Amino acid sequence: MVRTVVAGLDGSTESRAAVEWAAREATLRGLPLRIVHVWEPVPHPMAQAPLVGGETVQHWTERIPRESAEGVRLRHPGLEVTTRQLTGRPAQALAKEAQEAELLVLGSRAMGGIGGFMVGSVGLFVVAHAARPVVLVRAGEQAADEHEPDPAGVPSAAAPFRPVVLGLDTEHPDETLLGFAFDAAVRRGTTLRVVHGWNPPPYYAYGMSGDLAAHNSMALRESTALTDALRPWREKYPDVEVGEECRFGSPALHVVNASAGASLVVVGRRVRRSPVGVHIGHVTHAVLHHAAAPVAVVAHH
Template sequence: MISGTRTVTAGIDGSRTSLDAADWAAREAERRHLTLRLLHAGAEQPAARPHASEPSTAEASATAPPGPGLPADGTLDRAAIQLAYAHPALPIVADRTAAPAVTALIEAAAEAEELVLGSRGSTGFAGFPVGSVVLAVAAGAERPVVVVRAGELPEDERLPVVDGTSPHHAAYLPVVLGLDLERPADELLGFAFDTAATRSAPLHVVHTRPA
């Protein structure tokens, strides 16, 4: 972690969903002009060797500045390399900690603008049941936690394409804020407005009352 630097932080556990979440986090960091931090918490999982078509660590070193704790091989290394090639102008740091996942991710969230997690992990971060880490972190974090669905694509955030417009230039979908008037949350309001502003998207505020 770079002292004093706010980040968009993504939790990595090697699952496809966590890698999709990291890709979403990279796009979000670009929109907000922030550093992307990748964090692997818990025991290191055995990792398969990269495919021959993937760039080597040496090739990526010129593109992505190495973060503290970046392992020489494994899930975190490959994720950092792939994201550096996809987002060459984005500052990326990568950290690994042996601390329990829930503890490490809640602490990471406190230092970030937002924490991004996949909706379901392959092993639930170092032995936790699938989904329990996301629920525990979302409940305990003081900063916004974004949960990304498996298979999330950039165009999923945008309105349907019309008249041959490139999907990358289509307008963003509205940001929807569910608000409980009896439990005001200034930070949540600020995050919703900021999220809408970074996308030039409308903000829809929804409040429901018991029947």
């Protein structure tokens, strides 16, 4: 079965940005794009109110994905675009839709005045439950945002892509996560920045905080672990220029800082067995809310 790139659309500005990003990604991957609109029926008492007729609501909900698909086909000639209209709760419907997708793309509001996302309940639910990669895209994100600026400082779609940034935990260097990041760099013809943040063990704060030799020893150990984790992937992808950044301090902060110059940020989510609650991980959660570039969350064991 040929997987598709799926974009969730609800008519908002941010979801339209997600559709456009998904169209570019589908083109990079040589895959079809499916635009999914989920209509959640209003509660029965409200449905009785004579505000709009049933035919009007149906026409409006069908019009959103149809017009979006028409626009995408005009901007991306040759891209196969289909639409799907679903009824139900958007979070659950989109999480289920992701099962058949190569990746799922959703929109997320940008924070006012600063870089980053406002990740709503639907986005968090889908990220926490989807087994396939989920990408969150800011409202108003344009193709040029992913490319290096020209000499005048203006990004251009004809310029090289900005780097892909991967946040990596060297204790759990999962192959699915690494493979996604290297593949993303290959398709964009760009470099891969691998960022690993580390903190000393709790006992370090009790009596060792001033021991420079101990600190340097830990730094060397973390740096070696990062190099070892990447070595087989460098051999597998010899044409990808890889930058290793092993930094003391908050992993989330270092990945967020690196996102300012990225075309895509890739982070992982460990699959949890507990059926209760949202399990994303504090680093991924922080990156989702504060990154200044699209964020791909890759589920792994």
